[in-house]
Structures are given as structure tokens and as C-alpha cells.
Amino acid sequence: MGGTDQARGTTRSPNETDANDNGGGVTRNLPSDGLINLDHGDPTMYEAFWRKMGDKCTVVIKGYEHLSYFSTNKNPCWFLEPKLEDSIRSLHGAVGNAETDGYTIVVGTGSSQLLQAVLYALAPQDQPDPINVVSAAPFYSSYPETTNIVRSGVYKWAGDAHGFDKDEPYIEFVTSPNNPNGVIRGPVVNRDGGFVVYDLAYYWPQYTPITSSLDFDIMLFTASKCTGHAGSRIGWALVKDKEVAKKMITFVVASSIGVSKESQLRVAKILQVVADGCKRFGSSDGDNLFEYGRNVLAKRWEILRETVKNTQMFTLPKYPLQHCNYNGDLTQAHPAFAWIKCKDGMEECEKVFKGVKILVRSGRRFGSDPGYARVSMMGKDEEFNGLIERLSSVIQICNNDD
Template sequence: MCGTEKVGVIKRSGSHAAHASEARENGARRNLSPDAVINLDHGDPTVFESYWRKMGDNCTFIIAGYQSISYFADMKNLCWFLEPKLEEQIRRLHHVVGNAEVDDHHIVVGTGSSQLIQAALYALSPPDEREPISVVSAVPYYSSYPEVTDFLRSGLYKWAGDAQRFDKDAAYIEMVTAPNNPDGVMREPVVNRDQGTLVHDFAYYWPHYTPITCPVNHDIMLFTVSKCTGHAGSRIGWALVKDKEVARKMTKFIEINTIGVSKESQLRAAKILGVISDGCLHFGSPDADNFFEYSQRLMAERWQQMRDVVKRSEVFSLPEYPFQYCLFTGEFTEAHPAFAWIKCKETAEDCEELFRAHKILTRSGKRFGSDPKYVRVSMLNREEEFNLFLERLSAIQEISNGN
């Protein structure tokens, strides 16, 4: 997965744990009625709201009415709409976390990583071929890939499904998602042929979700603020791109598609990423709050709670993840993915229907090219919703066992 033997300098996180439970209570302020529908279909990362609430004014973003009026951010940069402050903080954060090599890469900013996926497909597709290039990813793949690839019926690229079944003797683009959405597994490319180009989607390769085992180093690597800091509403993603021409074409896509990317979101993201890097580095200070340490604890707690519920019966099962040494935390940890990939073992053919009957919206395994016995459940909702989810999960098990 790492694509290089070189391992960067390990920057250790602070030793002062964040008071996760306390701040979580602050965040869980909505009053859900006991029979409310809980939407765990999307990976809306509101779990992190509590952390940002706790951080207070440190993270407040202020912009005067006359600032950032122009379309342009830096005319000298290949990605002319990328705010220099954001570029600086992206590079800094990767150095601090040690999860990706950035020094040999151009940065292209996008309106979330969805736009960057399309930009990458545009950049990697041969412009003059009669047939569109095949786009593949191994099952279970991120459910948006087929839709994002095919919604405009592009003559440049076309969704070709499961990478493991791809046997066409032709050029292809493989999406490699690591950790994988929906199942949290670290991934390698599977087609492995000369005619292929790879897009590495590293949206979830951050310490709160998975051990950082090496700084990754590939030709095109996608990241997003949504899953890193939780600021999904900002719609900021970035691509680390080795080849200058590919970076230029990706920039061109974004120029035609949206003439750049919100300056306000970029500048606020720069501030937020800066606060995270500061928090990671200032260990020893009693006020220091390491975002990843706090968030990892939160995710670990949730996973533990869910595993405790699930193991009480034989109705559901969850993936197991290996303990691995995390270069960032300096500890052996297992993954605590942003999604639970739940299998209904016995009682139901259609797991999504089962959950829906109990007012829990999930995403069916079918959407990921997989089996309807699976569902993807977001682990990133607010505390109150997560707790209600656990209660209902428990209730489903009791009913199923009673049957």
C-alpha cells in the first residue's frame, strides 16, 4: 500500500488525552424522539463537532467583505485557484502525521474529493479514443464510483465494475481505496497490468480510523477535509499528484466544472488544519488537545460499544482488523473505521430492509457491488443518534433470537 520503503520522520502525538466523553455530551444537544428515523446511510461526520465546540475561538474563521474577491488565488501556481495558506497547511499536516509523502507532489484542491475523482478520470482518460476507458474497483467498492463515472454518459470513461473480474485487454483506471469504504480494509491494486493507471483514494487514511503504517507515496492520492477534520460542509478535498501534466489536466477539469474552489472554505480549512497540526506538535502543554488522539478514542469507544452489542447474539457480524504499529501514535492499534460493514448472518436476506423496519437507514451491500446481506452503517453521527442506533441494534437481536 505504501508504495515506498522510505518511512518519514515519526512525529509523535501529545500525551494529554482529550476529554472525549465530556465534550461529546456538549455536542449531543439535539433531542431525538424515541421513534425518530436515524439516518446512518451517509457518512456525515458530525461526531467531530464536539471536539471543535471544545476548541472554541481558536478555530473561528473571520473574513472581511473585501477579501478573496478574485477568481484567482495564485497565478504562478499550476493550480491557480489553490490558496497558498491551504497548500502550506496540507503539506505541514502530512509531515506532522506522516501518512503521505508530499514533497514530490503537486497539490490540486477540489470541491470535495468527489470532484477530484472526476478530475482524475478526466485527466487519465485518453482524449481521442473511440471507446471510453474502463474504470474499475474491487468489490465491495465505494458506492459513488459507478454513479460519478457514468452519470453524464461520458465518452471518455465508463464504469466497468469489479476490478477482480476485469479481464479486458485494454487500458483501465483502477480506484484503490485504502482504508476501503465500506469495509475499512487496507487495500492494494488488484488488476496489476501495464495498461492500468491507479487513483488512490486515501480519504480515511488518518490516525483516528486506522494505524498509520507508512507514509504513502503514489502517483495520484486523494484526501478530503470531510473525513479528516469532519468539516464536510466545507467541500474541500485535495489531490497529491506526481505528474505535472496530470495535475494540470485535473486543474483544467475543475476550471471548466466550477471555475475553482470556494476561497472561504479553503481559508477556513487552512485554519482548521493548522490548529490540528499545532495540537499534534505541542505535546507537554496542559492545554494541548490532539485532535487525532481525541477522535481515535471516540472511534475506539464506539467500536467497542458496538462490538459488545453485536457479540451478544449470532444475528450480526463485524469485520476484524489486525493490530498494527501506528507510526503516529507509537502504539499497536486496530482500525476503527468510519463505517461498520455489518453482515446479517442468519435472519434476513436483505439486511437494509431489516434495519429500515427498525427505523435505521443504512446503505445496502448491493450498492457496493456486494451482497444484500451486508449493510454499511455510518459510525460518524452525533452521540445521541449513535446511542439510539445501539439500542435498536440490541432490540433487533432480541427479536431475532426470540423468533
């Protein structure tokens, strides 16, 4: 889904040591000629925040605890840990980005599993033809593969929602804010016979203004982009229809017999710590994760825009000022990714970056023009600083060529 990128980063040498922390991550020396992988969405910029938090999120699980498959008999999702459910509802209530009253919470092993579970739950099982799955381009690059990988006979990837003109049933994925371009979105197809699933991985205050508490039928979230804990592989769905929720649970049970309790309990603790600190703006404790994340991303976007503003080599999206209900002021989006467009006439944008040893994801992967590239803004400081340094060199070389 929109919040789950395969982590294909380079491995670090075990003898690398931590140096100065400049806010976005634990800084290490990056070889001047080393490959910088900004293709993936690995949220390592949050490491410095969680280091500063010390043992506040430490969870101790003894050997005899949590042996059973079962967590609760009070919820249709019987493998959902009650502490995780409570912390999810607490966090959404504190942020005000989504309603939880009247919703069933379904936990998954990352949001990728929930994406598959949604397709299983919504696709009719008794139709001769598979239901069409669409999303408006530029769409999250993993949607086509995730939809088609199991070669299901009941659903199939049908491409860009803008071009879907068949009078047939459909499932539309709406990623909002969008991955890759950070734009707030709604459904495109808008006709009878369809289902809409909202992928809200980035609808958190560090990435975008929170303008309303959403109450769509199916809403997907992930700890990966909310708190940076991608390695714990915890995602959750807020599902209004209990029968749809039960079908999603059936899929999770069939594919993995539930979700790791260790991961659930760790994320439950983390989410509650975030919820407890998320209303303390400017606290001397510095324990507001969303304030931290917004400050880091806002600074990075400022630097990136300054780097390219006096050139005609690249362009970046512009985002309007909006009132954020969470922090109570006017702000603009600072997305997790930069959707960069190379000027007309330049070679494929991905190749421009590859020429200076930066891996990015081509616009072609998102059903869009190869003149675009998606660049992660969520890495550690040395990766972002390397991006700026090398981007400046690309601009200088291209300007000299002109």
C-alpha cells in the first residue's frame, strides 16, 4: 500500500559509529562516492527521536508470556492485542485524523497484508470475471504487483482510475496524502458497483495538515510511517462494516494465523507514548513525535526548494497553506517523498540521479511520466545531505552544458 515500501537499502558496516545528531537521524560518515539509496521509503529519520526517548518504549516479555494464538474473545479480530487496540483508538482520538467509534480494528503484518485482505474481502467470489482494481496515476508503485502477485481469479489490476471507463465492478484505492506526490485525494471513478479503500499511511501531522477526522468505510494505517517503526511490521485497518472486517480477518488467519504478539505489544507501547506526548507542543521534554517529524521535514523541504529554485533543471510540487486542526495553525504539507520533475528535453529523470549515484524511483513505476522521479525525504541526515550535495552538482553540470 501507500505506506509500505520494500526496504532495499545498502547495508552498513558493523564498525560504523554514531557521530553528531542533527535532528533527522544519527549522522554517520557517508563515502563521497558511495551509493545513496533514496528509492525506498525507509523512515530512518525517526531514529534520533527514539534514541532521545530512551527506555520510555521498552517492553519486557518473559518467556512464559503470550504463548497462545489468541489475544481476546471480545473482538472479531481475536489475535488483536487489547493494548494495541486501546493505543490505536487513543492515538487517533488525540490527533483527530480518523474516527474509531463504531469501527472494527483489524491488525495485519504490515499494511501490505491488509491490502491483500481488503481485496479478498471485497472481491465477489461468485462472479465469472475478476473485479477490477484501480488507482489514479500517479499511484503507489506497489499496487499493481500486490494485486497481481497471487494471480487471483477474483480480482485483477486494471490500471489508472482516470482511464477506467468499463461498466464493471471495481475497487479503487485512494492514497491520501498520495504516494508519490503528497497531494490530498478523493475517489476518481465515482459510480455504482464499486468499492473505495482509503490508504491513509501519511495522514499524520508531520506530513500534512489534519483538516478533518475522516470516517470512510475502510481506512488503512501503518506504524511504519506514523512512528518510523517499519521493522515491526504492524498495520491496522478501521473497518465500518463488520462483515467486511470478518472477511479480512479470515484472510489474515489463513495467510499467517494472526500477527506477532511481540510486534503488537511493542507498537502498542510506542503508540501510547506518542498519544501521551502529541499535545505537548514545544515541550522541554521534546516528546512530541509529530512536532519533531514536521520540523525535520519542513527544514529538509526548505533546503531542497532553495537548491533548485534558481534553476530550470527541476521542479517540485507546491502545496497550499491549510488550517491544521491538530496544531491549530496554518501550515502546508511536507511530504515523505519529493516528486521531482526534470525539465523537458532531459533524459529519463531516474537516470539523471543514477548518474550521480543516487537511487530514486522512476515515474514510470507510478503509472506516470518517466520525466518524474520519487525521492525519499525520510532517510538519515547524511543521506539527505548527500542528496543536496549531488543535486547541486547535477545542476552545475547541466548549467555548464547549456
